[in-house]
């Protein structure tokens with residue numbers, strides 16, 4: 001039978017939780033992890049996944065007979081097909097939850113309006129769907145470590161493809177959903193199958209370009225340049241994500257909002273430094289004699305030059321990291337910086353004049369120990 005606790009864990013409720021508690025847990029978590037609330041956030045992929053899990057868990061546990069079945073047969077068996085309630089669309093579950101006045105909140109619907117409005121989904125309570133959003137477009141920009149050090153403030157021209165409102169219309173076969181639902185009767189069970197709409201190839205839209213159309217000349221779309229300023233703070237790493245609202249995929253029919261343009265960052269390797277978090281690692285060669293007596297070196301630190309003498313660190317050891325405090329990368333959203341670590345690669349000479357070795361030994365003893 002296996003573990004049959006997972007769905008409860010996802011909602012953070014006890015196995016004996018009442019329907020009231022299950023609904024309360026779902027409401028709080030689903031609003032927090034709803035995709036519309038997490039647009040442009042760096043962990044959006046995870047929060048979207050979480051939202052799906054939450055909705056699936058709620059979908060089963062809010063239905064007493066499915067819940068009993070789940071409790072009885074456990075996770076593995078339930079997901080392997082004995083459960084009926086696993087494959088619903090999380091958005092449908094979420095919307096149904098908020099639409100069913102009287103259900104979730106015990107008849108009166110108390111607290112319902114506030115919940116909806118605080119979430120910014122004014123239309124939904126009245127039975128209307130929230131305006132849908134077109135797909136995001138993801139784009140990767142490559143930056144240098146110098147950019148990371150300085151921060152970025154860059155004007156961009158973003159070419160977007162706009163769909164001609166006159167030449168695109170909603171598919172009437174699927175009512176613009178791109179999906180066709182079929183209900184099949186399997187003995188005592190009824191199962192809902194979903195498939196892509198063939199009429200519109202799943203897009204929900206039919207293009208009928210009219211060659212006399214001034215806007216698109218019959219192509220159904222036209223391109224437009226939009227100006228946008230990319231502002232990226234100092235000290236970012238490749239996990240940093242940002243978005244230009246509404247510069248992603250454009251709607252093909254009215255009452256759909258444009259999608260967002262999501263910006264991912266890639267950072268090039270630097271010729272002088274290796275980056276680890278906010279710290280920089282710098283490697284340089286030094287001769288054996290210089291490692292002992294000290295040498296003036298210059299470290300190119302972005303636009304700055306750091307001049308030091310290696311005897312700052314005493315006699316240099318090969319391969320050891322020497323710390324230069326505060327000479328790393330800016331730490332995101334602070335005025336602090338990480339550190340720099342300098343590693344020396346010492347080239348050791350061969351002894352050419354063995355007769356002088358004893359003299360050298362005496363001299364070294366004098367220098368280091370007397």
Ligand SMILES: [Zn+2]
Pocket residue numbers: 171172173174175176177178179197198199200201202203204205
């Ligand atoms: Zn269709």
Ligand SMILES: [Zn+2]
Pocket residue numbers: 164165166167209210213214215216217218219220221
């Ligand atoms: Zn047109």
